Amino acid sequence: MPNFLLGLDAGNTVIKAVIFDRDGNEIAAASKEAHSHTPFPCYVERELDELWTNARQVIRACIEQARIQPGEIAAIGCAGHGNGLYALDREGNPLLGIQSLDTRAAGLVEEWTSEGVGERTFPIAGQRPWPSQTPTLLAWVKRHRKELFDRIGTVFFSKDFVVNRLTGRRVSEVSDMSGAGLLNLAARRYDKGLMEAYGLGDCMGLLPTLIESADIAGTVTEEVARETGLAAGTPVVGGLFDVVASALGSGVSRTGSVSIIAGTWSINQVIIDTPQLTGPVFMSSTFDRDRYMAIESSATSAVNLEWLVREFFSDIPAGRRSPFDLCGELAAAIEPASDDPLYHPFLYGAQQNGNARAGFYGVAGWHTKGHLVRSVLEGVAFGHRQHVEKMREAGAVFTEAVLSGGGSRSMLWPQIFADVLGLPMSIARSRETGALGAAIAAGTGAAIFTDFAHGAASMVRMERNYLPDLLMRDHYARRYDLYRDIAEALAPIWRRLSSTLQPAAGADA
Numbered sequence: 001m002p003n004f005l006l007g008l009d010a011g012n013t014v015i016k017a018v019i020f021d022r023d024g025n026e027i028a029a030a031s032k033e034a035h036s037h038t039p040f041p042c043y044v045e046r047e048l049d050e051l052w053t054n055a056r057q058v059i060r061a062c063i064e065q066a067r068i069q070p071g072e073i074a075a076i077g078c079a080g081h082g083n084g085l086y087a088l089d090r091e092g093n094p095l096l097g098i099q100s101l102d103t104r105a106a107g108l109v110e111e112w113t114s115e116g117v118g119e120r121t122f123p124i125a126g127q128r129p130w131p132s133q134t135p136t137l138l139a140w141v142k143r144h145r146k147e148l149f150d151r152i153g154t155v156f157f158s159k160d161f162v163v164n165r166l167t168g169r170r171v172s173e174v175s176d177m178s179g180a181g182l183l184n185l186a187a188r189r190y191d192k193g194l195m196e197a198y199g200l201g202d203c204m205g206l207l208p209t210l211i212e213s214a215d216i217a218g219t220v221t222e223e224v225a226r227e228t229g230l231a232a233g234t235p236v237v238g239g240l241f242d243v244v245a246s247a248l249g250s251g252v253s254r255t256g257s258v259s260i261i262a263g264t265w266s267i268n269q270v271i272i273d274t275p276q277l278t279g280p281v282f283m284s285s286t287f288d289r290d291r292y293m294a295i296e297s298s299a300t301s302a303v304n305l306e307w308l309v310r311e312f313f314s315d316i317p318a319g320r321r322s323p324f325d326l327c328g329e330l331a332a333a334i335e336p337a338s339d340d341p342l343y344h345p346f347l348y349g350a351q352q353n354g355n356a357r358a359g360f361y362g363v364a365g366w367h368t369k370g371h372l373v374r375s376v377l378e379g380v381a382f383g384h385r386q387h388v389e390k391m392r393e394a395g396a397v398f399t400e401a402v403l404s405g406g407g408s409r410s411m412l413w414p415q416i417f418a419d420v421l422g423l424p425m426s427i428a429r430s431r432e433t434g435a436l437g438a439a440i441a442a443g444t445g446a447a448i449f450t451d452f453a454h455g456a457a458s459m460v461r462m463e464r465n466y467l468p469d470l471l472m473r474d475h476y477a478r479r480y481d482l483y484r485d486i487a488e489a490l491a492p493i494w495r496r497l498s499s500t501l502q503p504a505a506g507a508d509a
């Protein structure tokens with residue numbers, strides 16, 4: 001039986017391909033960064049052709065590096081960022097790639113909130129509308145870009161697009177569809193009443209064939225085999241919403257542990273046996289065939305450091321340490337003090353407030369660049385804490401956390417997370433937890449593993465542990481209160497700021 005599994009992870013910024021053996025050892029890895037476009041404020045879009053070009057390149061690079069026969073790959077699994085709006089036209093050609101950082105539909109969400117749309121969707125889907133949620137964006141396109149809407153043939157997700165190009169099949173699977181509020185959670189199927197609640201009763205036909213994550217979606221076509229070096233006929237599974245893949249690939253496959261992902265998005269999630277917790281959280285998704293994830297999230301995590309690095313630290317000479325390491329060193333050199341600056345990580349809005357903007361507060365003449373970098377790391381962790389507290393209030397029970405995502409690579413951040421959250425924090429050996437989770441789904445689909453828990457036990461190894469420092473925990477608890485109070489006080493200002501934005505021509509009613 002073939003010994004290797006290929007996992008892909010198509011995130012908001014980077015696409016990665018990793019070949020693993022059955023014990024979870026990384027045999028080869030390749031990644032490529034993609035471009036986003038902001039033609040108008042609040043729009044974040046990408047070219048689907050570029051995504052597919054990058055996917056082919058990383059797959060080929062990975063196979064060449066691995067020095068294995070392509071026939072030795074038992075199956076392929078793909079994870080990808082959730083939500084946004086990825087669409088093919090009626091002929092199956094790439095049409096639309098709106099990412100999950102887009103907030104153009106903030107006004108529509110406010111309108112829907114006052115009409116009580118969320119009260120109708122939540123009991124069915126475990127989710128209320130929010131700006132870059134797939135049905136919200138689809139409704140926005142339907143209202144403001146009718147011509148474009150009429151051309152849409154299929155609505156699915158970033159990883160479904162990659163699966164579509166690999167296999168020719170138009171399918172999606174339950175974790176991404178539920179994560180976007182498009183499934184009747186308990187029944188794990190599409191629901192006409194739910195679509196009607198979004199004003200999308202006429203869009204049922206745009207939703208592709210729905211399968212479970214580990215079901216086989218199709219097999220690699222001859223043409224793709226020639227282009228990538230894969231073997232034609234290699235099975236490709238449905239794949240996973242990347243946040244679910246990352247939980248799985250970082251070893252969270254049971255209840256009692258919280259998965260924290262510091263990627264572009266701040267993801268905070270627990271596995272549960274029922275479709276929803278007793279109280280409300282931001283979203284629910286499926287986990288394996290019979291369990292669920294309760295997820296609190298927003299686009300407020302490592303994307304803030306990414307921005308800081310891009311704008312202020314990108315001219316570091318090649319060969320020197322990475323700008324992320326430099327930031328870690330600058331921040332680690334700061335002795336924490338009660339008057340340190342505070343940072344709100346709302347570059348792309350906040351979960352409850354699409355109008356929110358990022359900012360530094362309390363900067364004084366004696367503060368240095370290091371203080372500002374440290375405040376970004378702390379502010380991101382405070383954002384995670386707000387989500388974690390909401391999950392607890394909703395009934396989630398956990399005593400430890402597993403950190404993954406790009407932020408877990410930092411020398412300093414994991415300790416800040418442990419102190420701010422007051423939880424012991426562990427980190428998996430593999431840095432590519434999304435790709436590993438997708439590979440576990442592939443291994444389950446290829447019957448190498450009986451289920452996700454079996455796959456995680458076989459492929460995931462833990463590496464580092466961080467315990468909360470009690471003095472720092474108390475220090476951060478005081479600063480977290482300030483962080484929240486300032487954000488609350490600023491809400492009306494953000495509202496005013498957003499009302500001054502000029503809408504894109506023809507984009508708003």
Ligand SMILES: Nc1ncnc2c1ncn2[C@@H]1O[C@H](COP(=O)(O)OP(=O)(O)O)[C@@H](O)[C@H]1O
Pocket residue numbers: 010011012013014262263264265302303304305306307324325404405406407408409410411413
């Ligand atoms: N060494 C590092 N230290 C701190 N942050 C890092 C490091 N490397 C990458 N990151 C952060 O991780 C983010 C990417 O996270 P990742 O989980 O790989 O991507 P995505 O969320 O797009 O799937 C970047 O935005 C960057 O800020």
Ligand SMILES: O=C(CO)[C@H](O)[C@@H](O)COP(=O)(O)O
Pocket residue numbers: 011012013080081082083084100179241242243263264265266283297
């Ligand atoms: O829907 C989402 C979260 O609810 C996001 O799109 C998430 O998948 C982003 O992932 P990231 O870009 O951080 O890897």
